[in-house]
Amino acid sequence: MLFSVDLSGTQQRNLEEAIGRKVIDRTQLILDIFSRHAKSPEGKTQVELAQLEYLLPRLTGKGIMLSRLGGGIGTSGPGEQKLELDRRRIRGRITRLKTDLEKIRAQRYLIRKKRIAQKLPLVSLVGYTNAGKTTLLNTLVNEHQLADNQLFTTLDPLSRILILPNHQKVIISDTVGFLHNLPHHLIEAFKATLEDVKEADLLLHVLDISSALRYDYHQAVEAVLKELDCAGKPVITVLNKVDKLEEQNWIEKYKLDFPDSVAVSALKKENIEGLLSQISQKIPKTIHKISLTIPLDRMNLVDLIYREGQVEKIKYTSKSIAITAQIPDTLIHKFEEYLKK
Template structure:
């Protein structure tokens, strides 16, 4: 968790339309959003839901509602207002002019969490590049548009270093980071070519964040490496070799968890990581079956796979955490998904069935 002298206090705002309310449970979205904010080391003072007919180009929400939020933020002594929506430069600037405190959108929040979990060179480069590309259009002259940005969330790069806010230096830094990322991609390409030459098949774990992909990988390869219940603990592709039989070895790769409304340019930012999926022979789609909205999470992952043109890639649907649901519910899900594999990474249940299916 972030080490700061004083935790920032945030007022959370979930904005939704009638159509979004029909597609997703707002209570579930709000809970996930709250957990995201907490994992960024922020104290939540309150969360409000705002229903709108449609977004507005100036404020995203109505101007009157913005003033209501400003009043509540003042009452709650909030340091920052965080929207569970992606705001344009204009909307963010106009909202902050009314709210009179730092205003963060969903993209900036996710990037902040990514920065905290970036521990390798590749992860750090990808996160910092995404953060700077997000900030660049929000700069005015030589200073940052958000005069109240100060420190804390929205200003932290990988390794807790403060992000650059000078336009000219940002542009130079972006060029440098892109060059470094290209070298990493070329190195990965050479590794993949060697695997192909050695006839080693590649399986990639995909799934919604916190589905238990890393736990499953560690259990399959008997790795006792510590995993976390936090969101986005895996940012870099982690590969492990797995011997399925005397003459059959595969490489299993863990990838970054997906999320509902994952911003498009974040997918682009992690192209070097997600590229691993493109060259995989098989996708292992891990689902947290104990989540009552698991079918919506499956849809969210499939949408990202479609965006990456991977919807036709061979895949196995794996329902994890079966130890957390009752047997009658489990049987009903099995009837609905007869081709899926049902496992518990924690209890090591049905892993032999999964390995046989991978063969």
């Protein structure tokens, strides 16, 4: 029997004895679904740690085994695999998992330092579960893989390079779907997964505008962002799934209800260019306009500008190439000796 609230170990045990059935509470269900979708070592480690910390206080001296408590509603949890674990062994496993997570977070820190060194802005997709974040990510980066229509499809962070209309490069990152009243201890448990949200220069709050619970979902996500100390970050509200609206004239009303919003259909690829334009306006600028005089024997630099920037004007002479272009500031050092004074 499933309860949509959190139960204490005593409540869960008493209910099971009273009704003669297994009782599952909200946290146990969420962790079971998380465990089914964890793919990376980080995600799997986070899930197992959260499950064991959930199970530990629910063990009693009456010989109740993990087979009864573990694994959520399925068979994917650690309880189903380690039926005879006692408190001491669980605590030891928790300690090892925490050590593993610290190593993983150290690796993520190095990756984050590399991104900062490259001066690439970070855009994070956030939203209630099943809002269409992964589909939107695939559409934005032209990877048209149909995302599963499931809850919590993306437990593990997923990042890609996105090239904006102004040729600026950004990193765009998908995140696990949020939930209404997501327990604080689960936010803490999956803090590493949500680090991209805290580090983001811009948030895309993806909202299923076709859902009757659109306002509730919006408030739930805002509450989690506040919990993560992200309430003041720049946000674009992406009103997704407009193709499912019964009345298309409702779009303008919803755009008034949600300031700084863009209406799109990630699945049908509607108004994606409009969203990209909004991202270009909101994201910190790392593109600079420069004028260069490049020798003819350095055509490799001209090729680099065409690949990484946007040429506005180019003129060939017998000895050199005069070029005006917009390029990422990370490349300016390659052209310093050719800058026009």
